[in-house]
Amino acid sequence: MRLTRLQETAQPVLRFAPSPNGALHLGHALSALTGFEMARRLGGRFLVRIEDIDRARVRPEYITGIFEDLAWLGITFEQPVLFQSHHLPAYKQAAACLDAMGLLYPCFASRKEIIAAADPAKLDPEGALVYPGIWRGRPQADVERELAKGEPFAMRLDMERAVALARKKFGGPITFSEIDGAGRSRIVVCDPQRWGDVVVLRKETPSSYLISVVVDDARQGITHVTRGMDLFAATDAQRVLQIILDLPAPLYHHHRLIVDDAGLKLSKSTGAQSLASLRVAGVTAAQVLRRISTTAVPLPSG
Numbered sequence: 001m002r003l004t005r006l007q008e009t010a011q012p013v014l015r016f017a018p019s020p021n022g023a024l025h026l027g028h029a030l031s032a033l034t035g036f037e038m039a040r041r042l043g044g045r046f047l048v049r050i051e052d053i054d055r056a057r058v059r060p061e062y063i064t065g066i067f068e069d070l071a072w073l074g075i076t077f078e079q080p081v082l083f084q085s086h087h088l089p090a091y092k093q094a095a096a097c098l099d100a101m102g103l104l105y106p107c108f109a110s111r112k113e114i115i116a117a118a119d120p121a122k123l124d125p126e127g128a129l130v131y132p133g134i135w136r137g138r139p140q141a142d143v144e145r146e147l148a149k150g151e152p153f154a155m156r157l158d159m160e161r162a163v164a165l166a167r168k169k170f171g172g173p174i175t176f177s178e179i180d181g182a183g184r185s186r187i188v189v190c191d192p193q194r195w196g197d198v199v200v201l202r203k204e205t206p207s208s209y210l211i212s213v214v215v216d217d218a219r220q221g222i223t224h225v226t227r228g229m230d231l232f233a234a235t236d237a238q239r240v241l242q243i244i245l246d247l248p249a250p251l252y253h254h255h256r257l258i259v260d261d262a263g264l265k266l267s268k269s270t271g272a273q274s275l276a277s278l279r280v281a282g283v284t285a286a287q288v289l290r291r292i293s294t295t296a297v298p299l300p301s302g
């Protein structure tokens, strides 16, 4: 079994990669702090990457807010900061490689059509309906008809084919290395098929979280990906693309999530209290750090 042990040879490089589509909350503070502290302990570099590809939801004030929040928490990072919106051609190019291998197909289906055709019992790890494969293997004439009408389309990954190729290249079941808070590593066996044929290029943006995170973790030489457990399952699909595109495998550390009083994960969409509003209410950065450290796992000692 082969893992690219980049982390054993290079200076550690860690990152905090927020999406500026809402104000940061305590969960983000924990993510940023976990990466920052781990970088410090490992003698590594710490980067910030702004994942601003979602044109409909990104707002400039959220970007300003990220930098204000990090400064307030005393989290410093290298310059320049990478903005994904400046690198869309790189994501398109990576997708073109996948396309050239016959792993992508255009999907013209609307959300409504997908919901109507999907099996309500088949949910992905985030609880969303698994895409029912409506456009997989459709005749070229159908594709051309939609293109002639100027219909927008997404590019989806043929997950079965992609996994078959990745397994062949990897030499067995796809895995990644997960380190825990004490720095112990374990091998996690991936199950990417449960995501179905994921979107690689969205209808409205020539990118997606999946392709841009994989391209940028490699471009920035990230050796340790630190982020919340909510992205643990997403790693499976990311590993498929890393293997197919010959990109190195970082180590992963998924930290536990901060939950609200009802035991639910904090989320921008459900209006979790923002770091900015805590600041305005007179909460100090030290109090925030204490609050998240009592809910976080200890950090690896390096």
Ligand code: GLU
Binding pocket: 017, 018, 019, 051, 213, 226, 227, 231
């Ligand atoms: N941009 C993603 C988010 O804010 C995190 C990406 C990652 O850490 O891989 O949820």
